[in-house]
Amino acid sequence: MQGELKYENVETARRDLENRTLAKIEGNFSRLVYLASLRDYNTGEYNHEGLANRFTEPLARRAIAACHRDVFSRLVLCSVEELVEQLELYIRSNGSAFAEFARVWRKLQPYTVTVPMECSPLTARFFAVNVRTALAILLYRQAPAHPDPLSSSLRP
Amino acid sequence: MSLHPYFFSIVSVALALSLAFLWRRAPRSFTAYPEASDGEASVPSGWDPLTSELSVRIFNREDSDFVTRTATWRISQSFRAERTALALQWLLEVRRHVYFLMKAHRRAARRDPDLDPVSELRLGIDFLLFQITSRVLYLVIWLIGPLHAAALVGYSLKLAAALRNMTEDLVTGGTRVAADLLDNESETKNRAASV
Numbered sequence: 001m002q003g004e005l006k007y008e009n010v011e012t013a014r015r016d017l018e019n020r021t022l023a024k025i026e027g028n029f030s031r032l033v034y035l036a037s038l039r040d041y042n043t044g045e046y047n048h049e050g051l052a053n054r055f056t057e058p059l060a061r062r063a064i065a066a067c068h069r070d071v072f073s074r075l076v077l078c079s080v081e082e083l084v085e086q087l088e089l090y091i092r093s094n095g096s097a098f099a100e101f102a103r104v105w106r107k108l109q110p111y112t113v114t115v116p117m118e119c120s121p122l123t124a125r126f127f128a129v130n131v132r133t134a135l136a137i138l139l140y141r142q143a144p145a146h147p148d149p150l151s152s153s154l155r156p
Numbered sequence: 157m158s159l160h161p162y163f164f165s166i167v168s169v170a171l172a173l174s175l176a177f178l179w180r181r182a183p184r185s186f187t188a189y190p191e192a193s194d195g196e197a198s199v200p201s202g203w204d205p206l207t208s209e210l211s212v213r214i215f216n217r218e219d220s221d222f223v224t225r226t227a228t229w230r231i232s233q234s235f236r237a238e239r240t241a242l243a244l245q246w247l248l249e250v251r252r253h254v255y256f257l258m259k260a261h262r263r264a265a266r267r268d269p270d271l272d273p274v275s276e277l278r279l280g281i282d283f284l285l286f287q288i289t290s291r292v293l294y295l296v297i298w299l300i301g302p303l304h305a306a307a308l309v310g311y312s313l314k315l316a317a318a319l320r321n322m323t324e325d326l327v328t329g330g331t332r333v334a335a336d337l338l339d340n341e342s343e344t345k346n347r348a349a350s351v
Contacts (some may be wrong), residue, residue, distance in 0.1 A: 015186070040209070073206060074321075076206060077206070077209055077210075077212075077213065079213070079218055079219055079222065080219040080223060081218075081219075081222045084226075094192055118204070119204065119206070120204035120207060120249070121205060122204070122210070122242070122246060122249055123204055123206045123207065123210060124244050125242060125245070126210055126213075126214070126242055127240045129235070129239070129242065130219075133223060133227075133231065133234075133235050133238075136227060136231045137223070137226055137227050137231065140226075140227055140231065142229060
């Protein structure tokens with residue numbers, strides 16, 4: 001009985017996070033970046049004061065982890081074409097200049113720290129390749145009308 | 157004079173030598189990974205559920221066709237090379253997981269008094285077929301990329317699933333048998349102590 005109650009509470013906390021916060025964020029890529037930003041890079045634990053106040057801290061962490069896994073799964077299994085759209089949406093919602101965004105992302109590769117902790121190295125690598133490709137395609141689209149076809153590359 | 161028989165012979169010998177080379181090389185990937193302790197009969201954890209689903213994307217033309225249509229030649233080439241490397245890594249993950257399942261199965265089978273020789277023989281043949289198929293698949297992916305190897309993936313996955321089902325049933329049964337034996341042993345000791 002206690003096990004069922006715990007599961008139900010995690011699900012309630014998860015729905016709360018989805019309805020109150022994630023629903024207001026446009027696009028799965030933006031949601032992924034947001035959820036990853038809730039994680040402490042030293043401990044790997046998620047922190048969300050509002051959610052922890054409404055539920056308990058352990059429940060809030062499990063709910064955020066579940067949402068993070070769910071959003072990541074959707075992105076990692078979507079096509080490269082969909083990922084290009086998601087990335088474009090994220091860049092627009094950021095309001096950053098595309099050239100600067102692309103330069104920073106190619107250099108720092110911040111998408112590598114957005115993967116969940118339980119993610120296997122293979123899945124993480126697959127995601128990184130897809131994001132690099134999506135970024136290269138977006139860069140190519142932004143390039144002048146007749147770019148040198150050999151000038152663009154997936155390599156950072 | 158036709159050159160076809162000579163060409164066919166050279167290709168066959170090259171393929172056979174490559175397979176022999178891969179057969180000798182591949183087991184090193186398995187022994188590099190830590191094994192469960194001898195006392196455990198549990199199925200090894202750590203298998204990412206996404207790994208199975210990734211195969212749909214890795215071996216599907218959709219992404220490759222899209223990148224070819226919308227990007228430069230260099231981006232397409234890089235993408236195809238990366239996908240080939242990912243496909244090979246995926247295959248090694250699947251083989252490693254099946255290898256661990258078989259090891260756990262052998263440990264559990266030693267404790268099972270009701271072992272069915274026919275099922276064991278069937279399992280052994282399936283495992284052998286899986287090893288052959290996966291090695292051929294590795295070579296095919298390495299030579300011509302994951303897209304052309306897609307047909308073989310389905311067969312390897314079905315064999316892996318069958319092996320997983322058969323070993324999990326036996327491991328669950330083996331764990332129960334081990335727990336019963338431990339209970340009996342502690343009861344015997346308690347009785348001896350009370351006397």
